[in-house]
Amino acid sequence: MRITCPCCGERDYGEFAIYGDASRQRPHMDDTDFETWYNYVYTRPNPKGRHLEFWHHVQGCRQWLVVERDTVTHEVYGVALARDVVTLPDAPKAKRKGAK
Amino acid sequence: MTHYSWFSVFSKALSGNKGWDRAWRDPEPKAAYDVIIVGGGGHGLATAYYLAKEHGITNVAVLEKGWLGGGNTGRNTTIIRSNYMIDGNTHFYEKSLQLWEGLSKDLNYNAMVSHRQIYNLFHSPSQKEAFAKRYNIMRSCGIDGEILDRNEVMKELPYLDYSPNARFPVYGAAKQPRAGTARHDAVAWGYARGADMRGVDLIQNCEVTGFQRDASGAVVGVETTRGAIKAKKVGIAVAGHTTQVAEMAGLSLPIESHLLQAFVSEPYKPLIDTVITFGAGHFYISQSDKGGLVFGGDLDGYNSFAQRGNFHLIDHLLPEGKAMIPCLSRLRFQRTWGGIMDMTMDGSPIICKSPVEGLYINGGWCYGGFKATPGSGWCFAHTIANDRPHEFNAKLTLDRFRRGYAIDEKGAGPMPGWH
Numbered sequence: 001m002r003i004t005c006p007c008c009g010e011r012d013y014g015e016f017a018i019y020g021d022a023s024r025q026r027p028h029m030d031d032t033d034f035e036t037w038y039n040y041v042y043t044r045p046n047p048k049g050r051h052l053e054f055w056h057h058v059q060g061c062r063q064w065l066v067v068e069r070d071t072v073t074h075e076v077y078g079v080a081l082a083r084d085v086v087t088l089p090d091a092p093k094a095k096r097k098g099a100k
Numbered sequence: 101m102t103h104y105s106w107f108s109v110f111s112k113a114l115s116g117n118k119g120w121d122r123a124w125r126d127p128e129p130k131a132a133y134d135v136i137i138v139g140g141g142g143h144g145l146a147t148a149y150y151l152a153k154e155h156g157i158t159n160v161a162v163l164e165k166g167w168l169g170g171g172n173t174g175r176n177t178t179i180i181r182s183n184y185m186i187d188g189n190t191h192f193y194e195k196s197l198q199l200w201e202g203l204s205k206d207l208n209y210n211a212m213v214s215h216r217q218i219y220n221l222f223h224s225p226s227q228k229e230a231f232a233k234r235y236n237i238m239r240s241c242g243i244d245g246e247i248l249d250r251n252e253v254m255k256e257l258p259y260l261d262y263s264p265n266a267r268f269p270v271y272g273a274a275k276q277p278r279a280g281t282a283r284h285d286a287v288a289w290g291y292a293r294g295a296d297m298r299g300v301d302l303i304q305n306c307e308v309t310g311f312q313r314d315a316s317g318a319v320v321g322v323e324t325t326r327g328a329i330k331a332k333k334v335g336i337a338v339a340g341h342t343t344q345v346a347e348m349a350g351l352s353l354p355i356e357s358h359l360l361q362a363f364v365s366e367p368y369k370p371l372i373d374t375v376i377t378f379g380a381g382h383f384y385i386s387q388s389d390k391g392g393l394v395f396g397g398d399l400d401g402y403n404s405f406a407q408r409g410n411f412h413l414i415d416h417l418l419p420e421g422k423a424m425i426p427c428l429s430r431l432r433f434q435r436t437w438g439g440i441m442d443m444t445m446d447g448s449p450i451i452c453k454s455p456v457e458g459l460y461i462n463g464g465w466c467y468g469g470f471k472a473t474p475g476s477g478w479c480f481a482h483t484i485a486n487d488r489p490h491e492f493n494a495k496l497t498l499d500r501f502r503r504g505y506a507i508d509e510k511g512a513g514p515m516p517g518w519h
């Protein structure tokens with residue numbers, strides 16, 4: 001399996017550590033709905049096919065990535081920097097340099 | 101059906117081994133059954149066997165999409181043990197080990213159960229404390245277990261690395277004397293034959309593709325590649341595909357499917373007469389009766405339905421083996437393979453009624469469900485027959501996550517790949 005890191009290019013997957021499912025969004029910390037938190041903590045889509053997941057390029061640029069990968073063929077369809085695609089409902093809006 | 105005995109083996113041998121009948125029938129599916137079990141692995145077959153034997157429910161079919169025992173039952177490294185610490189697991193796995201003890205006789209089929217012991221090595225005083233806690237809990241529940249110091253381990257396992265260069269010096273080991281191995285295929289075949297003899301229909305090449313529901317939403321049958329079949333109750337025991345099958349009934353489970361590899365070397369002379377696990381990493385080894393050294397370790401780590409592993413795990417595993425037993429460096433691989441594990445959010449299994457009426461779930465076996473085969477079938481049959489769990493599986497429920505009663509032996513949290 002090879003993952004094309006947006007920073008480092010195509011690298012062997014052994015340089016990366018997986019963190020798991022990236023399809024769910026963490027609820028707002030003020031959200032007190034039981035089902036919302038239960039689903040966030042305990043249920044996963046577990047698809048047989050395309051799966052969104054976090055990988056960490058530990059032995060490279062150390063960036064967190066969101067990878068779309070096939071769980072049957074292990075083909076990688078797309079890789080993005082996590083900070084570009086993940087939004088947290090209660091995160092302070094930090095402006096990165098160059099970001100509009 | 102021939103009763104297997106010294107006499108039958110001897111007399112059939114004299115007649116050129118011509119007169120053996122087939123071990124089970126190959127029936128066409130009927131239109132309706134009292135109970136349908138989806139999945140003809142060890143767990144599904146054991147469930148059917150105990151439904152018939154313990155509860156007198158014989159109008160049962162086991163539907164298997166491939167061939168009997170062709171899933172994880174036929175792919176695993178066959179270690180059986182009952183060294184679990186957390187309430188909910190401890191007594192369940194011990195019940196299973198007790199069933200293993202009489203299994204060959206009960207089934208009239210040689211499951212080749214071998215109580216060759218397990219040694220869990222530890223490499224530091226703190227690791228010893230953790231094992232002592234676990235083994236003390238077991239002993240207080242009447243389960244056998246011992247803690248050995250380094251000198252005792254040196255006597256019993258002389259081929260480990262005790263040299264001053266050892267990367268992770270052996271500090272001692274926890275040992276369960278009644279643990280061991282069994283012959284995986286024979287377990288599936290023995291349960292299959294036992295169930296068939298009691299009237300259960302074993303239907304192969306029959307994939308379940310959907311559930312039939314009545315107006316109230318209850319499951320009243322299944323759709324299969326060989327037509328629709330009615331059933332009063334349906335139990336699923338499909339290992340790595342639990343979420344896929346449950347999804348057909350609209351259930352979303354706290355399970356992810358992951359990949360586990362196993363390895364076998366060329367056959368060698370007898371070297372390892374027990375099961376040994378490495379404490380400074382994840383590596384375990386035993387030797388099959390044919391001489392092949394059988395070993396494995398961690399999950400590959402990522403979600404997978406591929407039944408095929410990656411090289412990194414091998415690269416990671418083999419040095420661990422060599423750090424533990426230096427002479428392994430001369431081994432030559434024969435085969436490697438992979439299986440799909442249904443990893444739960446706490447690393448413990450699920451045997452219970454599902455929230456859908458008429459549907460029962462047996463799954464979440466992670467990488468440790470072979471040892472559970474007899475106990476799982478026994479408890480699942482009880483649950484299906486009586487519509488309530490036995491005390492041995494009362495805590496292995498689906499709603500334990502919702503209620504905050506996760507059974508997390510490793511303390512890894514809701515990260516299926518980490519258990």
Ligand SMILES: Cc1cc2nc3c(=O)[nH]c(=O)nc-3n(C[C@H](O)[C@H](O)[C@H](O)COP(=O)(O)OP(=O)(O)OC[C@H]3O[C@@H](n4cnc5c(N)ncnc54)[C@H](O)[C@@H]3O)c2cc1C
Pocket residue numbers: 138139140141142143144163164165166167168169170171172173174175176177178179180306307308309337338339340341345360361362396437438439440441465466467468469470471472
């Ligand atoms: C490499 C490896 C090593 C292991 N080592 C050990 C070990 O040392 N000790 C231990 O205790 N456990 C071990 N395990 C785990 C153990 O193998 C499993 O937990 C156990 O065998 C599961 O049994 P089962 O009957 O539930 O599943 P399986 O044997 O996988 O049976 C499930 C069956 O369901 C069928 N099925 C799936 N979907 C459908 C459908 N829609 N319709 C009809 N049929 C369907 C499949 O074809 C399959 O035959 C290991 C597993 C692997 C892969």
Ligand SMILES: [Zn+2]
Pocket residue numbers: 005006007008009057060061062063
């Ligand atoms: Zn990178």
